[in-house]
Amino acid sequence: MRKIVLAAAAAFILTAPAFAAEEVKPMEREWHFNGMLGKFDKQQLQRGFQVYKEVCASCHSLNYISFRNLEDIGYSEDQVKVIAAEYQVTDGPDENGDMFQRPARPSDHIPHPFANDQLARASNGGALPPDLSLMTKAREDGPNYVYSLMLGYKEAPNGFELNPGMSYNAFFPGHQIAMPQQITDDRVTYADGTKASAEQIATDVVAFLHWTAEPKLEVRHATGVRVLLFAFLFTVLAYLYKRRLWARLGKH
Ligand code: HEC
Known part of the structure; x- marks a missing residue:
């Protein structure tokens, strides 16, 4: 019986990589925001x-973000007003019942690039x-x-049938996207002067999108650390108390 179990386990371990090869593992990067103390x-x-x-907003919305949220990433109130005012949003109806366009305000959401799906x-x-x-x-493994x-765009390999209008991407499931x-080198010119290699641009936009997905990450990490400290302290106290108690019991 043991032999059969061992053989089955061995067979599984040997074939597992073959199953895993079906999906492409993303490249791994170090992220500032990962880990218990990540920020x-x-x-x-x-x-x-x-x-x-400058690159993604012409096609992709960011439904959960309003301009004033950008204060969290270090823009001042006045800077946010200026950023918002570059966009037009639909408001209304006015006293004649008409909808109208006006510059966005900090309380507005970032407008959708398309009027509908x-x-x-x-x-x-x-x-x-x-x-x-x-x-x-x-x-x-979202960020990675x-x-x-x-960064996964490549020439389609020989024999790969790419449908018209589609691009080959090594990391997209099915490879047709x-x-x-x-993103290519120098696709943007950074306001802070950072050299805009493709890798740098991809890293920065992913960090930003991770913030939009979890703006309270730093608070969560800080709470986690406090909980761990508390648990540690509590363990030490419990241990000391136990020693005292047993020392006393031992005397009688
Ligand atoms: C010209 C329009 C366009 C621009 C600009 C654009 N995208 Fe996309 N993006 C698309 C389309 C269309 C899809 C859906 C692809 C599909 O399903 O084949 C997509 C899908 C995605 C996906 C989802 C992939 C998945 O696993 O389903 C991500 C992530 C993404 N885009 C990120 C970005 C980022 C980041 C930028 C800016 C650097 C960007 N896109 C710029 C059109 C665009």
């Missing part, structure tokens, strides 16, 4: 916002560019995946 780098988040604004699809070969607010949480996806390559 966001505000300068990086601002660069990431610049990338979102049908238009978004029509402009993207039938595929809907998904909302990016929660993207790094919605995909397994989105980073890899951004309706989003063309977006």
Whole structure:
């Protein structure tokens, strides 16, 4: 019986890599925000916002973010007002019952690039560019995946049938993606002077998207550390108390 179990286990271990090979593991990066003490780098988040604004925002919405949330990544109230005012939003109705356009205010959400999903699809070969607010949480190993996806565009290998209008991407499931390559060296000119290699741009935009997905990450990490400290202290106290108690009991 033991032999059979061992043989089955061995067979599983030997074939497991074959199953795993089906899906491509994303490239791995170190992220400032990972780990128990992980924090966001505000300068990086601002660069990431610049990338979102100049590259991704023409197709992807960020439904959960309003302009004033950008104060969290280090912009002042006045800077946020200026950023918001660059966008037009629909408001109304006015006293005549008409909707009208006005510059956005800090309390407005970042406007959607398309008036509706049908238009978004029509402009993207039938595929809907998904909302990016929660993207790094919605995909397994999200930050590494989105980073890899951004840098994963390649010539399709010989014999791979690419449908018209699609691009080959090493990390997208099935390898055919309706989003063309977006990030190349110097795709943006950073306001803070950082050299804009493709890797840098991809890292920054992913950090920014991880902030949109979990703006309270730093608070969660700080709470985690406090809980651990408390648990540690409590263990020490319990141990000391136990020793005292047993020492006393031992005397009688
Ligand atoms: C020209 C329009 C366009 C631009 C600009 C664009 N995307 Fe996309 N994106 C798409 C479309 C269309 C899809 C859906 C692809 C599909 O389903 O084949 C998509 C899908 C995605 C996905 C989801 C992939 C998945 O696993 O489903 C991510 C993440 C993404 N884009 C990130 C970005 C980022 C980050 C930027 C800016 C650096 C960006 N996109 C710029 C059109 C665009």
